[in-house]
Amino acid sequence: MWAAQILMAVIGLSAGMVVAGGLFSFISGLGVISDFADRTHTGEHIMLYEDSVALGGILGNIFFIYRITIPYGAWMAPVFGLFGGIFVGCWSMALAEILNVFPIFVRRAKVLRGIPYIILGVAIGKGLGALLFFFNRF
């Protein structure tokens, strides 16, 4: 009985550490946060942003696993939705950028003008797609 508990403790601990390593190298590797820091000219505060990411991961995980209810937390839902959406939007585009989606398409289709409209199209398409997804409760 005790052996099983200890073994499970080891499994849980290692699982957490490996998941943290994988997921957070993905976040920093895609360069979303460094992109934010560069755009806002606040590169000197990159350590603060790292703390924020670390804290977000830690607290998000604890709240998810233990299903903790935040008292009077209803106002946080739209805040979380909006900023989570901004992050995921940047994230998905950063992923497309890493995978060279745009350079390849632009080269193949020989598009030279109107690239801003293509980006606008992608953004609106993603937004509408997400809306449709949630509206139909897929």
Added chain:
Amino acid sequence: MAGSSETVYIKADRNVEVTKPVVTLGDVLTMECSNPAVMAKLKTIKLLKFHHTDKKHQNRIAVSILKVIQCIHECCPNLDVQNMGETDFIVTYEEQQTSGGMMHYTKIVLVVIISFTGAAFSIMAFNNDVDVPKMFSQIYELMTGQQSDGFTILELTYCIGLIIGILTFFNHFGKKKFTVDPTPMEVEMRLYENDIQTTLIETYSRKEKELDVGSTDSNGSHRT
């Protein structure tokens, strides 16, 4: 004035930000010469001038080191110039920013909130996607033969492990660093800046807008 045996060593940084519209060689280069008088003279040579210092125009120009050498040779033809740094560099004119303004802090707070919610969102999305709670209850049943109540040693240690993993990965919390290496985000930040600079220089040079010898001077002039 300068003897033919004299050599000046110049080194340019890849990305230079200036706060005055008139840019001299001393603003963008570090140089070394055995004759201090020559060096003092070289530092005051005008390299270029930004004509439009308002926000509407792009106050950024790529400069070839050949242009710099040309400027030096116009002043002292016999000087031997050795370039130790970049062959192309970017000069950006930016007005003196009032650092610590409201806008600056608003931006920082915004980025902090986005990265916090983003990280929280990602870990929850990951847990949901691979169904961590279900997998933990399966492991619990496998190990103990009893039904999991969803609150076992596995979940507790997973949370602790995640904290250790994140802090080890990012290598610091707050101001306290665990090792002297730069953190992954610092590395990523530098890589990103490097990419931006390379792209800018290549774009300018492809559009032939780089300030080079023999190019028509569209943005700046060293004679003004």
